[in-house]
Amino acid sequence: MDNNSPxxxxxxxxxxxxIWKEVHALLPKEHTIYLADSKNAPxxxxxxxxxxxxxxxNTEKLLKLDCKLIVVACNTATTNAIDKLRNSYAVPIVGIExxxxxxxxxxxxxxxxxxxxxxxxxxxxFHQTASAFTKDISVVEIVGEGLVPLIEKGELDSPEMMELLxxxxxxxxxxxxxxxxxxxxxxPYLLPALRTLxxxxxxxxxxxxxxxxxxxxxxxxxxxxRAAQTxxxxxFYTNTNTDTLQFxxxxxxxxxxxxxxxx
Ligand code: DGL
Numbered sequence: 001m002d003n004n005s006p007x008x009x010x011x012x013x014x015x016x017x018x019i020w021k022e023v024h025a026l027l028p029k030e031h032t033i034y035l036a037d038s039k040n041a042p043x044x045x046x047x048x049x050x051x052x053x054x055x056x057x058n059t060e061k062l063l064k065l066d067c068k069l070i071v072v073a074c075n076t077a078t079t080n081a082i083d084k085l086r087n088s089y090a091v092p093i094v095g096i097e098x099x100x101x102x103x104x105x106x107x108x109x110x111x112x113x114x115x116x117x118x119x120x121x122x123x124x125x126f127h128q129t130a131s132a133f134t135k136d137i138s139v140v141e142i143v144g145e146g147l148v149p150l151i152e153k154g155e156l157d158s159p160e161m162m163e164l165l166x167x168x169x170x171x172x173x174x175x176x177x178x179x180x181x182x183x184x185x186x187x188p189y190l191l192p193a194l195r196t197l198x199x200x201x202x203x204x205x206x207x208x209x210x211x212x213x214x215x216x217x218x219x220x221x222x223x224x225x226r227a228a229q230t231x232x233x234x235x236f237y238t239n240t241n242t243d244t245l246q247f248x249x250x251x252x253x254x255x256x257x258x259x260x261x262x263x
Pocket of ligand 1: 012013043074186
């Protein structure tokens with residue numbers, strides 16, 4: 001492993017590509033490998049020990065593929081497994097957590113909404129962050145039950161999706177939120193659908209930019225940035241069929257290969 005090695009990403013499925021997009025935009029020279037563990041999606045309703053075991057499996061696969069840094073492109077895996085991963089492996093590991101802090105600092109109505117999986121909202125790490133930053137703020141926490149399986153099927157604005165989004169945003173509108181935090185890396189793909197349901201003054205935020213900046217920072221301080229000027233290899237692997245991954249990635253430029261892999 002050296003600075004020419006790839007950055008590895010994993011998620012319970014296709015959603016972490018929303019994070020990959022931000023990292024690739026900031027670090028376009030870096031080789032990347034993305035693992036979509038769609039066979040085991042959704043992670044959100046699994047126990048913490050199952051989420052830890054799946055996160056270890058994915059990390060070990062990425063390390064076998066010679067990755068120099070791992071991005072856990074999944075809030076559910078981060079909030080349940082990141083300590084275990086950091087204690088077990090020497091490579092730098094970047095996690096993703098719901099962007100509660102910026103929402104709590106910027107809200108004028110003192111009311112924010114968060115949409116995330118059950119696994120994230122029930123994790124100890126989420127509770128620590130939420131209680132540290134939202135003392136005088138009301139937080140409407142909603143479990144996005146059913147959203148990840150629909151996104152895995154490529155359904156971003158089907159009637160079923162719109163019905164669920166309407167149901168999940170209604171209590172947030174009733175609570176007069178002015179920030180909606182997307183606490184799952186699949187959900188940025190729902191932005192166009194959410195925008196049709198929410199008034200324009202409600203800001204919708206996610207953590208992709210913060211993950212990209214932290215990845216850049218860790219590569220820099222560990223002297224792991226790729227210097228080569230040749231185009232990077234951008235590899236995407238899924239352990240189910242490639243259709244949704246290909247569909248979501250089709251808007252990105254560059255030579256992108258999506259393959260099926262057993263992991
Ligand atoms: N992308 C994962 C996250 O950020 C989805 C979790 C799931 O598979 O339920 O939480």
